[in-house]
Amino acid sequence: MDTLPLVNPYSAMAELSKLNTDLVSGIKNIHVTKDADVQIGTTAKHEVFKQDKVSLYHYEPLAEQVVSTPVIVVYGLIGRYTMADLQEDRSLVRNMLNAGVDMYVVDWGSPTRADRWLTLDDYISGYLHDCIEHIKAEQGVDKVTILGICEGGVFSICYSALYPDNVKNLITSITPVDFHGDQRDEKMSHGYINLWSRNLDPEDIDLMIEAYGNMPGELMGMVFQLITPIKSLTKYNIDLINIAQDEKKLMNFLRMEKWLADRPDHPGEAAKQWFKDLYQDNKLIKNALELNGQIVDLRKVNVPVLNVFALNDHIIPPACSMALRNYVGTDDYTDLPLPGGHVGVFVSGKSQGILGKGIVDWLSGRDT
Amino acid sequence: MSKEFIEPWQKMMSEWEKTQTSMNKQMMENMQQWNSGLKKDDNSFYSNNPTLDIFQSFMQKSFKHNPQYNLQSSENWQDILSAFPGSEDLMTQMNEMIKGNKIVFEKFKHDMAETMPDDATKDYFLSTLDDISNPYSWLKFSNSNVEEGLKRFSEGPLFSGISDLDNRIAKAMDGWLELGEKNNDYYEVQIKSWMSAYETFIEKINNLSDEEKKQISPKKLLELWSSIAEEELMIMHRSSDFLQTQKALIKANAEYRLQEQNVAEVICEAMHIPTRQEVDDLHKTVTELRRELRSLKKQVTKSAETVAAKKTSTTTKKSDAKTPSTAKKPATQKKTAEKVATKTKIV
Numbered sequence: 001m002d003t004l005p006l007v008n009p010y011s012a013m014a015e016l017s018k019l020n021t022d023l024v025s026g027i028k029n030i031h032v033t034k035d036a037d038v039q040i041g042t043t044a045k046h047e048v049f050k051q052d053k054v055s056l057y058h059y060e061p062l063a064e065q066v067v068s069t070p071v072i073v074v075y076g077l078i079g080r081y082t083m084a085d086l087q088e089d090r091s092l093v094r095n096m097l098n099a100g101v102d103m104y105v106v107d108w109g110s111p112t113r114a115d116r117w118l119t120l121d122d123y124i125s126g127y128l129h130d131c132i133e134h135i136k137a138e139q140g141v142d143k144v145t146i147l148g149i150c151e152g153g154v155f156s157i158c159y160s161a162l163y164p165d166n167v168k169n170l171i172t173s174i175t176p177v178d179f180h181g182d183q184r185d186e187k188m189s190h191g192y193i194n195l196w197s198r199n200l201d202p203e204d205i206d207l208m209i210e211a212y213g214n215m216p217g218e219l220m221g222m223v224f225q226l227i228t229p230i231k232s233l234t235k236y237n238i239d240l241i242n243i244a245q246d247e248k249k250l251m252n253f254l255r256m257e258k259w260l261a262d263r264p265d266h267p268g269e270a271a272k273q274w275f276k277d278l279y280q281d282n283k284l285i286k287n288a289l290e291l292n293g294q295i296v297d298l299r300k301v302n303v304p305v306l307n308v309f310a311l312n313d314h315i316i317p318p319a320c321s322m323a324l325r326n327y328v329g330t331d332d333y334t335d336l337p338l339p340g341g342h343v344g345v346f347v348s349g350k351s352q353g354i355l356g357k358g359i360v361d362w363l364s365g366r367d368t
Numbered sequence: 369m370s371k372e373f374i375e376p377w378q379k380m381m382s383e384w385e386k387t388q389t390s391m392n393k394q395m396m397e398n399m400q401q402w403n404s405g406l407k408k409d410d411n412s413f414y415s416n417n418p419t420l421d422i423f424q425s426f427m428q429k430s431f432k433h434n435p436q437y438n439l440q441s442s443e444n445w446q447d448i449l450s451a452f453p454g455s456e457d458l459m460t461q462m463n464e465m466i467k468g469n470k471i472v473f474e475k476f477k478h479d480m481a482e483t484m485p486d487d488a489t490k491d492y493f494l495s496t497l498d499d500i501s502n503p504y505s506w507l508k509f510s511n512s513n514v515e516e517g518l519k520r521f522s523e524g525p526l527f528s529g530i531s532d533l534d535n536r537i538a539k540a541m542d543g544w545l546e547l548g549e550k551n552n553d554y555y556e557v558q559i560k561s562w563m564s565a566y567e568t569f570i571e572k573i574n575n576l577s578d579e580e581k582k583q584i585s586p587k588k589l590l591e592l593w594s595s596i597a598e599e600e601l602m603i604m605h606r607s608s609d610f611l612q613t614q615k616a617l618i619k620a621n622a623e624y625r626l627q628e629q630n631v632a633e634v635i636c637e638a639m640h641i642p643t644r645q646e647v648d649d650l651h652k653t654v655t656e657l658r659r660e661l662r663s664l665k666k667q668v669t670k671s672a673e674t675v676a677a678k679k680t681s682t683t684t685k686k687s688d689a690k691t692p693s694t695a696k697k698p699a700t701q702k703k704t705a706e707k708v709a710t711k712t713k714i715v
Contacts (some may be wrong), residue, residue, distance in 0.1 A: 199612075200615060204618065
């Protein structure tokens with residue numbers, strides 16, 4: 001009979017000793033680190049417009065402006081725009097500013113139950129439209145370039161279809177377009193949010209919003225954790241111990257944690273539209289989504305489009321994003337596939353040189 | 369209290385104490401046996417770190433005393449436990465204790481039943497004692513009997529004599545029990561998956577070659593376990609069983625929260641505090657008013673731009689008629705229109 005393959009005692013001792021050393025130095029590093037030391041979204045900017053909880057910020061230039069059309073960064077309501085400016089050496093915003101692009105960003109604020117009744121119409125035809133009108137007036141320009149991220153990408157597509165006169169170029173990144181596209185993706189880790197959303201009955205979503213007012217950020221956080229359960233479970237007791245003794249790695253880890261912890265609640269009525277109209281009924285590609293009494297017709301997106309997506313994105317599977325090509329009306333359409341995952345596209349060391357440069361090169365050719 | 373009542377209790381407690389003492393003694397002996405094993409068989413292993421020394425001795429002992437120890441995926445915890453030295457005696461002791469307790473309890477039941485005035489009371493007494501002594505019936509009681517009673521109350525017809533608050537509390541209790549039940553279903557699906565991951569893990573390590581067994585380190589073992597568990601749980605999270613039980617749990621959670629809100633509404637009203645519903649209605653009105661305001665602002669801006677454009681156009685025409693060379697450029701017209709529009713902006 002075989003003996004129990006416990007472990008080699010010598011390697012066990014070596015690993016235990018290393019673990020002890022890592023723990024001691026790691027705990028020391030964590031102990032001296034204060035929340036105030038962990039800063040994200042630090043690129044200098046100032047508020048130029050505010051309406052209710054929504055703020056529009058203008059970034060301070062870091063180089064001479066070479067792209068004349070200002071760019072507005074539009075993040076979604078799940079998560080926060082700071083992902084595009086996580087830290088100095090991992091910041092899409094900073095990379096673009098350094099390349100001479102004039103940048104703005106919309107911060108949707110932290111919705112509370114008082115914002116329960118806000119719809120996608122309010123965010124797209126209301127707040128976003130007013131922000132863009134403000135930039136136009138401030139800069140004396142007729143159009144802006146929109147850079148939408150994730151759910152913000154959907155806002156940007158809808159805005160471009162409804163207000164084409166205000167849009168010079170459209171850049172979408174890690175944006176779901178075909179919300180059932182996950183069914184064409186064979187990777188098991190991909191598309192859990194799609195599956196989870198479709199599994200709920202429309203009445204369940206209404207009931208949740210009735211009970212909580214908004215779609216709780218905490219609930220969405222829990223669903224994200226279910227995508228890769230063991231990785232989520234071992235984040236602090238294995239991953240953190242492995243990197244905590246390295247100050248730089250620890251700070252990168254903590255910055256990411258800070259971004260993840262800042263998960264605002266999604267306003268209730270907008271959440272109903274997001275999950276029922278889009279995730280369940282896939283109305284965007286059917287040209288059936290109605291905002292402010294108008295149908296969002298993707299064929300009306302006639303501006304140049306750059307579509308950035310991550311090849312290993314388990315939150316928005318590539319197939320969901322790539323579908324945009326088939327539905328927009330423009331002939332000037334470019335895909336920019338990048339290695340990595342949903343967040344990695346913005347924050348990984350590898351993508352820093354590719355993403356910012358790719359966008360700026362594309363913009364430069366379309367700035368006349 | 370009567371002697372007939374106290375005596376069986378005293379006997380039972382005495383028996384229980386005896387078995388506990390015996391068990392404690394056995395456990396102490398086992399501990400001593402383990403402790404005696406902590407001697408330096410191989411000096412090369414030892415450091416000045418007492419924690420490491422204990423760990424090393426434990427590892428050595430495991431290898432030395434348990435070469436036959438082989439976990440099979442089908443084995444249960446009793447089999448695993450029985451592989452450790454001294455555990456057989458411990459198990460015997462535990463079984464003896466359980467048996468002893470059962471005999472004492474049966475005697476107690478019999479003695480007490482004899483004191484009952486009639487057969488009906490006796491039967492009722494015995495069945496109640498059976499329920500008390502059977503853990504399964506506790507589960508049945510909490511999940512079914514209480515729930516049924518509450519449901520009868522909360523789903524039954526409304527009686528004017530029973531206060532609104534009582535009805536709402538009953539419904540909330542009902543919701544709480546429903547939530548507990550859905551929670552159990554949810555965890556049951558998860559436990560099955562963890563067990564399956566465990567079985568796969570054991571199977572994998574049993575199938576390792578001798579060479580692989582020599583090489584394996586705790587880190588590799590952990591990595592193996594993590595990858596197996598990750599895959600098992602990912603499959604489970606995408607299974608119909610999990611998705612359905614999770615959906616039911618989310619629904620039960622939301623329903624309970626609303627029932628809780630219903631109770632709070634009555635209390636808020638009584639205490640002159642605005643209710644959740646009233647505040648929600650108020651927010652709805654504010655949101656609708658904001659929409660109206662935004663729409664009006666746009667209309668006013670648009671009208672102002674039209675008026676400004678018309679005005680500029682008239683002025684230009686007049687200027688053109690007098691001195692054609694001083695006509696304004698279109699860009700200036702736009703700026704004038706914007707200026708007027710900005711001025712008329714409602715803040």
